Amino acid sequence: MVEQTLLPEQHEQLLVKTVPQMVDAIYRLAVRGAPAIGVAAAFGVLLGIQDQGGLERSAFIEHVHGVCDELATARPTAVNLFWALNRMRARMERDEAAGADVEALIGGLFEEAHGIYDSDRATCRRMGEIGAELISDGHSLLTHCNAGALATAGMGTALAPMYVAAEQGKTIHVFADETRPLLQGARITAWELMQADINVTLITDSMAARVMQEGKVDAVFVGSDRIAANGDVCNKIGTYGVALCAKAHDIPFYVVAPLSTIDPTLADGSLIPIEERPAAEITEGFGRRTAPEGVATYSPAFDVTPARLVTGLITEVGLIETPNTELIRDALARGHQDAT
Numbered sequence: 001m002v003e004q005t006l007l008p009e010q011h012e013q014l015l016v017k018t019v020p021q022m023v024d025a026i027y028r029l030a031v032r033g034a035p036a037i038g039v040a041a042a043f044g045v046l047l048g049i050q051d052q053g054g055l056e057r058s059a060f061i062e063h064v065h066g067v068c069d070e071l072a073t074a075r076p077t078a079v080n081l082f083w084a085l086n087r088m089r090a091r092m093e094r095d096e097a098a099g100a101d102v103e104a105l106i107g108g109l110f111e112e113a114h115g116i117y118d119s120d121r122a123t124c125r126r127m128g129e130i131g132a133e134l135i136s137d138g139h140s141l142l143t144h145c146n147a148g149a150l151a152t153a154g155m156g157t158a159l160a161p162m163y164v165a166a167e168q169g170k171t172i173h174v175f176a177d178e179t180r181p182l183l184q185g186a187r188i189t190a191w192e193l194m195q196a197d198i199n200v201t202l203i204t205d206s207m208a209a210r211v212m213q214e215g216k217v218d219a220v221f222v223g224s225d226r227i228a229a230n231g232d233v234c235n236k237i238g239t240y241g242v243a244l245c246a247k248a249h250d251i252p253f254y255v256v257a258p259l260s261t262i263d264p265t266l267a268d269g270s271l272i273p274i275e276e277r278p279a280a281e282i283t284e285g286f287g288r289r290t291a292p293e294g295v296a297t298y299s300p301a302f303d304v305t306p307a308r309l310v311t312g313l314i315t316e317v318g319l320i321e322t323p324n325t326e327l328i329r330d331a332l333a334r335g336h337q338d339a340t
């Protein structure tokens, strides 16, 4: 995987060989972004079954559940992690019920992990095509955090419509919020868009309101880590503020996320577990102390944007305008139908 903590200074690969290394890579944000975390977790299961082919069937199954439990501890908010692990568990249980031996169970898990990877790539493309229809030639967009290729196995979620719009020959411009405290916008989004020759301007998070007030933003596109059944959207800390500003300036606020980011078990966003990150990330991030020693801190990594602020949710099954519980239920049913 790309070691994302080193970007943009170094573009290096990280070799992950064990389950604890994968948990660490996810926790450190070496691999990050909801869909990428899901794909990484699925491949983490494969790392965990290396050299386990000699186990008895029931011991093997117990071992796989243990591996999934360990991977599930990496980060709490992005539901794609649990979604991918549940898919791996479900595949094993299906194969077990069909009488598969250990070798066949291993084969099934390999197939499932690769299926998750492949479908993420296709899903990103599809969301890009749907979202690009909302982008006109000359548009200036704003995004928060990184929801691009590095956050998925494909071309990204929120950045996918931008990539497709650019492919279609539209000239676009993007404001990338720097995204305090870990600077995914500055380090990763700005880097990614520059690599793709898309005109990008870096701003600090607190400048978003100003550029909107100046009439410089036509639409906002962000990704998501978990969407509740009613359409409340959890995403990187600061997204809620961006959504409020967009509403105040009548700027459309689009969320681009695969159906795997929807958690139908949570009625609304208040139930989404929000990760808290270590104090050091806001007191001495990137190696320099920027706050007094011993200061009290609070560092939620995500916030929740109420569904009422979301102009549209772009998924692989289409655009859901003003999402609500019913529309989200319908989209999930359509996705289920497409998969069967």
Ligand code: MRU
Pocket (backbone or CB within 6 Å): 029, 032, 033, 034, 035, 078, 144, 145, 146, 147, 148, 151, 152, 156, 157, 158, 184, 222, 223, 224, 225, 235, 236, 237, 301
């Ligand atoms: O803490 P991170 O960098 O994993 O947070 C990522 C985000 O908030 C992204 O916007 C979200 O995962 C959507 S990614 C396609």
